[in-house]
Amino acid sequence: MSELSLTGVRKSFGSTHVLHGIDLHVAHGEFVVFVGPSGCGKSTLLRVIAGLEEVTDGAVAIDGTDVTGLPASERGLAMVFQSYALYPHMSVYKNMAFALENMGLPRDEIDKRVRRAAGMLQLTDYLERKPRALSGGQRQRVAIGRAIVRDPKIFLFDEPLSNLDAELRVATRKELAGLHAELGGTMIYVTHDQVEAMTLADRIVVLQAGKIEQVGTPLELYNRPDNLFVAGFIGSPRMNLLPGTVARPGIVTVGDGGHEIACETATLASGAPVTLGVRPEHLSLSESQGLPLAIELVERLGGESYLYGASPGLPQIPAFLGTARSSRTSREAAQLRDPS
Amino acid sequence: MASAEPAAPRGESSGAARLFAAPLSLLMRMIDWPMSALQRLIGERRMAYAFLLPNIVFFGLFVFLPLIINVVFSVTGGTALFPSQRPYVGGEQYAYLFDCGSFLDPNSCREDHFWRGVSNTARFTVFQVTAMVLFSLVTAVVLNMKIKARGFFRAVYFFPVLLSPVVVALTWKWILQRDGLLNAGITALGGERILFLVDPSWAMFWIVFVSVWAHMGFYTLILLAGLQAIPADLYEAAEMDATPRWRVFWRITLPLLWPNMIVVIVLALIKGVQTFDEVFVLTGGGPGTATLMVVHYIYETAFSNQVQNFGLAAAASVVLGLVLFALTLAQLAASNRKGAA
Structure with a gap:
């Protein structure tokens, strides 16, 4: 278990600047998830931590020791790759034992560690198989096992579940959460899937265009996003971001009809443009009052339903309908009410 | 068999392309009727053999035939060039080649x-x-x-x-x-x-x-x-x-x-x-x-x-x-x- 500090980390590939001064501290035993859209630099940041990419500027420290100049092999970290990166010509056992052989451990110690990890990951029956004879989920578990046996300072995961089907992804996600609880190691996990981020993370780091937008616990990010990007990125369906104008203190108008919504306007002057953020689950249907909405689509997901509606001058508005609305959403128009 | 004309090229290269396409088109028209006639005669499924035939003929003439002639030469003797004038000697040539005291010592071999x-x-x-x-x-x-x-x-x-x-x-x-x-x-x-x-x-x-x-x-x-x-x-x-x-x-x-x-x-x-x-x-x-x-x-x-x-x-x-x-x-x-x- 170790801690990690990044100070002013920058990374450029030629004239392309990928990371623009990242400052971050990851505490002992913490599960931190880097999340962001494709190309935001999250995988590059992970590779910089791993030592697979050199930093252009800034410093990386593990347990207070500067490792910026150290190669990956000397940092004592383990990484689980998106593609698994299993050695195809070696058996599951050999794949897991390879790093331990490099460390020069005695044969019985290697055997003990491999079998313990295989037991944890339910791989005991597959130790003699080659990776090509395993399913995607089993391969992923071997890749995780290869990391576990080394007892690394920090576990790094680069989108490890992205090649699995939806069902297996949920199952493996749970296994990973269980593994973190069991091992207690410091883990850094990269994903573009916010559900993975929300369910696994102690803290989430939201990245965009090579910069950290916000760092916080999943609920902090969900309930108190620092900016529009985080507000729009975290949550599915995404938060409604409605452009409006402060009409008077405590009242904002939105849409072409100038519909008035009561909300805190703090020190904003009348006439100031604002963006109103409302989560889909914070809207409810009303018979008579609220924002008039033309219904475009109703998604019934079984356990829950969402309504997608349009109002003049506003982007499409998703609203959570709960579970008992199926008969009433066949109407062509509804009124939406913000319960707050 | 339908003749296919090359698609009309676009832009600047259209002049040059047309220059090359014209003789190609003419050639296609020339071989169209005999190929169509052949297809009517032997059927569509056998046309593949018609296309393979030229190469098979060349392969047969310059690879397969010499291979057979070589084997015939190896079981005949004399100095004549034509196989018909060469007497059959069976495995004599092979026996001569392999007539060795020790295969590890070339000097002990007749050849x-x-x-x-x-x-x-x-x-x-x-x-x-x-x-x-x-x-x-x-x-x-x-x-x-x-x-x-x-x-x-x-x-x-x-x-x-x-x-x-x-x-x-x-x-x-x-x-x-x-x-x-x-x-x-x-x-x-x-x-x-x-x-x-x-x-x-x-x-x-x-x-x-x-x-x-x-x-x-x-x-x-x-x-x-x-x-x-x-x-x-x-x-x-x-x-x-x-x-x-x-x-x-x-x-x-x-x-x-x-x-x-x-x-x-x-x-x-x-x-x-x-x-x-x-x-x-x-x-x-x-x-x-x-x-x-x-x-x-x-x-x-x-x-x-x-x-x-x-x-x-x-x-x-x-x-x-x-x-x-x-x-x-x-x-x-x-x-x-x-x-x-």
Whole structure:
């Protein structure tokens, strides 16, 4: 278990600047998830931590020791790759034992560690198989096992579940959460899937265009996003971001009809443009009052339903309908009410 | 059969394209009616054979027929050229070839030149294949690294493959002969002239060297393709696993490159056994019979000796052909295993 500090980390590939001064501290035993859209630099940041990419500027420290100049092999970290990166010509056992052989451990110690990890990951029956004879989920578990046996300072995961089907992804996600609880190691996990981020993370780091937008616990990010990007990125369906104008203190108008919504306007002057953020689950249907909405689509997901509606001058508005609305959403128009 | 006109080209190139398309279109129209008539006659399904026929005729005339004639020659005797004038002798030519006191001592054989050729070819092949695989591997590994001017070096190492073997041999002869470039350099530095192509050990060394130089690019290319097919993340995983570089090569690169290595070894073996032109031009099989290869022996026996012994040469060809057939089967098996891997 170790801690990690990044100070002013920058990374450029030629004239392309990928990371623009990242400052971050990851505490002992913490599960931190880097999340962001494709190309935001999250995988590059992970590779910089791993030592697979050199930093252009800034410093990386593990347990207070500067490792910026150290190669990956000397940092004592383990990484689980998106593609698994299993050695195809070696058996599951050999794949897991390879790093331990490099460390020069005695044969019985290697055997003990491999079998313990295989037991944890339910791989005991597959130790003699080659990776090509395993399913995607089993391969992923071997890749995780290869990391576990080394007892690394920090576990790094680069989108490890992205090649699995939806069902297996949920199952493996749970296994990973269980593994973190069991091992207690410091883990850094990269994903573009916010559900993975929300369910696994102690803290989430939201990245965009090579910069950290916000760092916080999943609920902090969900309930108190620092900016529009985080507000729009975290949550599915995404938060409604409605452009409006402060009409008077405590009242904002939105849409072409100038519909008035009561909300805190703090020190904003009348006439100031604002963006109103409302989560889909914070809207409810009303018979008579609220924002008039033309219904475009109703998604019934079984356990829950969402309504997608349009109002003049506003982007499409998703609203959570709960579970008992199926008969009433066949109407062509509804009124939406913000319960707050 | 419908005639197809090329699609009308767009933009600036339309004039030039039309220029080329016009004769093509005319040709298509000319062959349209006979092909249509043929299709009506033999049916659509049999048309494939009509398209295959020209190549099959050429293959039959220039490959299959000579193969049969060669076997016929090997079981006939005399000096006549036409098979009909040659008396049948059964396995006599083969018996003559294999009439040896000891197969390890060419001098104990009645046809000692053949066995000297076999011995030289075997030695040459062993040295050449070993050197070829080693140098190709090292070159491919270096050319796969992120070095400056990598494209230039890849081209440089492949360039000799494009040269005619005779050009290669003549160039090296100019360098290695008694008053050649290399000896000029040695004498300029105050050294003694070395008779590279006259001394038997030097002659064997140089034919191996020249052969490796001339063909290495091809095998390097095969190995380079194999190296590039190894996913980069395996090396990153190995780096994360703190694997020393020699161990990465030994435990990851080499096993994953092994299918390509087998192809290289078998192809180099086949090519080595067939060696003729470079050695013929460079040393003429000499000094004495020090670099006489099997193919050279066959050529001399059939065409260059005073008594042209077609039957004996044909029998030696059949023996050589069987060896090559076995090596080709090995290559096919290796390729199939690679495909299955």
